[in-house]
Amino acid sequence: MKLHEYQSKQIFSKYSVPIPKGRVAATASEARQIAEELGGRVVIKSQVLVGGRGKAGGIKLAKDPNEAEQLATQILAMEIKGLPVRKVLVDEAAAIEQEIYLGITNDRAARKPVMMASAAGGVDIEEVAVTTPEKIIKAHIDPLLGLRDYQSRDIAASIDLSRDYWRDFGKIAKGLWEAYKASDATLAEINPLVITKDKRLVALDGKMLIDDNALFRHPDLVEMRDTDEEAPSETEARKYGLSFIKLDGNIGCMVNGAGLAMTSMDVIKLFGGEPANFLDIGGGASADKVAAAMRIILEDSNVKAVLYNIFGGITRCDEVAKGILAAMEEVKPKVPMVVRLVGTNALEGRALLANANMITAETLADAAQKAVAVAKGA
């Protein structure tokens, strides 16, 4: 789950990371009011869950409340990479002397979190990572011990930070680590962390990604989820415990198991089709779950055929077939359905479905070819 900049910075600030004064606004008049309260120059920052907001014109400097209102009006009318801007953050503007990058993410190969820092902070850290990776300093954090103070000092020294700032930098690094750990983040990033002209370190921007698997112990973070910014079908699927990702093709897929679901998409493509979605219905295949999945797939008007690929292991194929038939009865789909059942009691399952006018297949390759053909014919 992604958090907005203002949400991430609020969390950082709870862990003693200094952030600029400011608040979030949903209207231009609110933005004006915040600018009046702050006094002086402010930055108006679009709050959308994509990178590259600055380049897209979604971050602007305003010299007074009038201009703040005017720019907020503009930015709130924007779409950035297809996402409508619904909120802006109004922050006091900082006089910047230097921009630093500081972040923590999971290094899956090392099986440890890794803190990364660079003196080349600012907008293009991804580019720094590609072109001059040596400018990014990395330190792995022992997940059992946490970030050690000496590691922060080493990092500060490695990015040529003046000794005057080591103590403050250490506090920020520790705070970022504590925020990362306490929030079950998979990424916590300050970019840029700035040194101001009056010699303070401030986190001007913030980004956090939270581990979806850990949300059960973070009800406060779940409340922060912005469902405006995902496909409505994905929100709907989550309610039923279905793993669903919308794609651009025209062959809907319903599969048990994530690996097999990905594979089914691949095989559709191999035979010249395009998958409309990824969908893992999980173990078993009860009628209500299949019906929910069927409704979600068919909401997409691009879908011209649906491919079911179900492996019956402990759940027998005839039981799965009964679940599919009950769901068909309820949803009454109008597009052709190609079903491939394999594993325990596959023959019985296939017979049940063939009687119900579904196209059945024995192998995945055969099923994919049939689905591609009927999708083209429709």
Next chain:
Amino acid sequence: MGILVNKNTRLLVQGITGNEGLFHTTHMVAYGTNVVAGVTPGKGGEWVLEGKVPVFDSVKLAAEATGANASVIFVPARFAADAMFEAADAGIPLIVCITEGVPVQDMMRVRNYLDQKGVRLVGPNCPGLLTPGEAKVGIIPGNIAIPGNVGVVSRSGTLTYEVLYAMKLLNMGASTCVGIGGDPVNGTNFLDVLEMFEHDPKTEKVIMIGEIGGTDEEKAAEYISAKMTKLVASFIAGQTAPPGKRMGHAGAIIEGGAGTAADKIKALEAAGVRVAKHPEEIPTLLK
């Protein structure tokens, strides 16, 4: 014999009285696995499966009473890390965690702790282990595989079942099937299992089923190229997966352009691995 589990395995089940735990224990016992004990805190002294398997309050008590040498975990995700720590502290040398949805920071702590203790972990978010004809530890359907000389290792569940079943239809059997799980941070990885298969006299050929995310397949390719004498066939799922999206498995994600199926296939082919275009083709590549 196969690897990791066989007829000498003395298995204990953590979370044995839960729905999943009890259901799959029934299947494991029916398969012939020697399930010696179960653990559910607060239910010590009870028996399950009509008095066949005793339940204990802790792994330590269960291990002392029964000499268990492997544990399979079915507890909910929020308790899974503690269950793994408990099994490791009780001296169980092999832990198989089936549970899906364990937070990744929990897994980093577990993995680093278990490594220090020298405990082998398989999973989490995995279907477990099957040595056909000898022992089934986890949830792989026993009826879909027959004994044989092909070692199977996979990050996926049902995709693995597909392959085992396709093998069975060709009368091709498995030495051991190892589901290593779909999480970004897990215990045993491809490299570990390939080494075990390379040294297992019963295994003559290997099937490796990978997917997008991480670089474990690339590391496996390096090992295959440098050390492996046995024939390896492979399949990599997720060639059509869009970048930045988690494809069901927590670990199946292309991040920053890394972890694509194309990179993995290229590395494997360069190492001499036969890579299948679709899963049903895999067993035929071993002929």
